[in-house]
Amino acid sequence: MEQQTTNNQTHISKKHWYDRYYKILFFLPVILTILGLIYLGIFYSANGDIIYKDSSLAGGTTITLNERLDVSALESFLKSKLEEVHIRTIADISSGEEIAVLIDSPLRPEEIKPIIEEFIGKPLNSENSSIEFSGPSLGSSFYKQLIIAIIISFALMSLVIFFLFKSFIPSIAVIFAAFSDIIMTLAVVDILGIRLSVAGIAAFLMLIGYSVDTDILLTTRVLKNRNISINQRVYSSFKTGIFMTLTGLAAVLPAFLLITGLPDSFRQIFLVITIGLFADIINTWLTNASLIKWYAERKGLN
């Protein structure tokens, strides 16, 4: 019984704090989203696109070498011969073992292969290397289609949200949170200098679907749990939702800290989802929560 009273008291003090500041909290992610949009605009004018694209989207060849070699020597060798080339190693942190070297260039395989063969001193074959080539026209058509796919995906998700809640403000709050997730994730991906592949962009579709579950939880509880206060509803959904997101983040952790020797497509999907989950924490619990609280109070859903 005593327990109950203390709980109520902490709750009252929380209400006080949250009621005073929630409108300010609303603007924090909104400002971040606007900054993200401005950054993407500047990025676009500088690079001609809103992301850096790897050869699967821009056209070109990715060669994955399955050889132990001096990577920095390879890098300076290739940079002296080629105008544009990107080199990255895939190593397994736990064993410290280098698994592969990725060489990404806009050239065709028959143009870049001899240069690499010259460096390693033997021919490339299916034992020591993987070679992935995408024609420039195919890359740009894939890119265009994936952008369309993201737009369709976003529209379908919005439809489902409108269908679920059947009222304008709560639905828009969820949709805006998902939109901010995408913008913030894109901006962070650009700031980190990541060159997105086909799989990396596909991960944005999953992000659209995956990030709204905490928003649905929040909106459902605030609109339907009529017998506790609005702040209690927000707080109870925060406890459940943040645990869901943290579990998700804990689950992706080993891919960055333990087992890092993974295919690039897999790594990109995980990376985009991880950045998206972080963005989703602020977008759900600041923007969406403030909006739905404001809405519930206006509608008198106490």
Added chain:
Amino acid sequence: MRKLSFRVWVLIIALLLALLMISPSLKSGVLIKNVDQESKAFESGLRNGMVLKEINSQEVSTLDDYYEISNNLLSNSSEKRISIVTKEDSFVFIDSNISYISVAKLPKSNIKTGLDLSGGARALVRPINTTLSDEEMADLVDITSQRLNVFGLTDLTVRSSKDLDGNNFLLVEVAGASPSDLEDLVGKQGNFEAKIGNQTVFIGGEKDITHVFRDAAQSAVYQAEPMGDGTFLSRFTFTITLSPEAAQRHADITNKIAIDSSSGGQYLSENLTLLLDGETVDELRISSGLKGQVTTQISIQGSGTGTTPDSAAKDARAQMHKLQTLLLTGSIPYQLEIVKLDTISPSLGESFTKNLIVLAVSVFLIVSLVLFVKYRKLKLTLAVILTMFSEAFITLGIAALLRWNLDAASIAGIIAGIGTGVNDQIVIIDESRSKDNSSIKEKIKKALFVVFGAFFTIIAAMLPLFWAGAGLLRGFAFTTIIGITVGILITRPAFADIIRKMGEQ
């Protein structure tokens, strides 16, 4: 004994069915991928798809065993009695070696991995400057699969694929070690012409060429000769049979050609030029004895080059093999362009697969640990672990049933599907334990509203991936959708029942 509820039974049955679909096996042996159709082993009845157990009474349980025995046979070039025991039957024939049999590791289960994990080659091809009707596309698929089959590739997929823009593609996937000349087999029109002057004598395809000899007696690669500039050249020759019409054409054309007096009357004054897609393969002198003759047997020649005699001979063998294939299968009536070509190293794929399995297990352990720390109830945690495992297992079972190739992105999809499942369970647990004083039925109803809402948004969000990018990302969308659907229909109801049982205890 407590009675299991209907929903738990559904889960158990689904798990058993999934096990049946995946059917893991620990059998030893190697899988025969291809047997050359002109070989003695093929004559004796040995076919691809059989599981090799023994060669000459020596046990073959791994690929290494096979290569050791095969190399031992090669070291002695004399013909000998070879007996092969497979899981199905036993075969005996006389031959010098069995290097024409290609083998692969026996799959451990029905789960098939994608090219990025198993290794292999993929080509996306489209016609230049023309769009193909559905029938034309089907013809292209047919002729390409025939070419690759004749070439000796068996583990392959050839299909047409459409993207969001309505572009038609031909998608070719070859599993395992990939041939270096795949691009020539799928990207070339394969227009073979034999010309004398500007008159066509015969072209590739079954209309003019009724048979292409590929056995050792009527096809050969000669010892390489030094070219003087440090490179070597090796010639090849093989015999083809012309149709009566083509043979008659040959007779009519040669009849009009004069005998070249400078060769001492040995040859005709014009040569037979062999062209492939407009490029000269070889130019042959025509023996004067053939003038005006209706000959059905013609010998085709060509050459290969290399920096060593061995590599020259190897190149010649590859060129001959390719030419034989194109002669047999005829040409494609439009130009093709390879817009995507990936060849993935099987050994690289192997280390990626190993790491992905380790990763999946650690994700599993971490999530279990996090849940245990939060709820501090062993039974509850075990129930969540059981559902996570069931979801992944049933998804794999469905992938095995549909012979779906799981690539790295598909595995990311499975992990994401499990993540959604865990989230749903957290929602159900928290909602059922919430202090709000509505009835348990109300609470579960609210939890299910959230669960179904999340389910439909993920499906809606992933759906466009089925069409974008020529369907190359379909696996990612597929496993995610299957995973969450299995969760909603099978594991979540069973989990709810298990939780209720726990509550009653």
